[in-house]
Amino acid sequence: MRRYFLKNPFWVRWRYPGAVWKVPTTKRELFLTFDDGPHPVATPYVLDLLAKYQARATFFCVGTCIERSGHLMERMVRAGHMIGNHTHSHPDGWVSDTASYLEEVTACQNLIGLSAGELLFRPPYGNLRFRQLKALKKAGYQIIMWSHLSGDFDQALDREQSVGYMKKADSGSILVFHDSEKAFENLREMLPRVLEHFSTLGYSFKTLSNL
Numbered sequence: 001m002r003r004y005f006l007k008n009p010f011w012v013r014w015r016y017p018g019a020v021w022k023v024p025t026t027k028r029e030l031f032l033t034f035d036d037g038p039h040p041v042a043t044p045y046v047l048d049l050l051a052k053y054q055a056r057a058t059f060f061c062v063g064t065c066i067e068r069s070g071h072l073m074e075r076m077v078r079a080g081h082m083i084g085n086h087t088h089s090h091p092d093g094w095v096s097d098t099a100s101y102l103e104e105v106t107a108c109q110n111l112i113g114l115s116a117g118e119l120l121f122r123p124p125y126g127n128l129r130f131r132q133l134k135a136l137k138k139a140g141y142q143i144i145m146w147s148h149l150s151g152d153f154d155q156a157l158d159r160e161q162s163v164g165y166m167k168k169a170d171s172g173s174i175l176v177f178h179d180s181e182k183a184f185e186n187l188r189e190m191l192p193r194v195l196e197h198f199s200t201l202g203y204s205f206k207t208l209s210n211l
Helices: 010-015 042-052 063-069 071-078 098-115 130-138 159-166 184-200
Strands: 029-037 057-061 082-085 174-178
Touching (some): 042 057, 057 063, 082 098
Parallel strands (some): 029 057, 057 082
């Protein structure tokens, strides 16, 4: 299991200059994001739940998953959600050369096509070399990271601890879940609690548009 932080310490941001970790806003709004989909079971579940709370989100899709379940992107767009790029086959940027990594991003973007009004990119595992980051920004991509990670992909996750961290989010926080088979059991236990908690506090959930 790769090491990860449920809430990023401040020094992590230094490694990725220009990346978006939190949205500057004074409004009571949060930014839900979902990685690694679309998935034929997890994604429809997420979409139904978001509709219940009138919540909007940004989905960072993987190209190989789009090839299998691309019809779900149409449903995302119709519901007012945004689609971002999460590479074609989910490679680790730290062990990938820049040229092949950019090919991965381009292949995924070609599948997303006109569904995405803005070029949003999130690196798998949050791992990105500086040259990759620089090249992506030059190509017009906004690099989207996060302030709060659910850890729902972790089969040994302490759900109570994770939900506790998520509940500490404040205005502008970017929260990460995964609409994938691996994360689904944790996702369906945790996501409703997070949505209910912040909805009760008067927060709304927005897409990462017009950053």
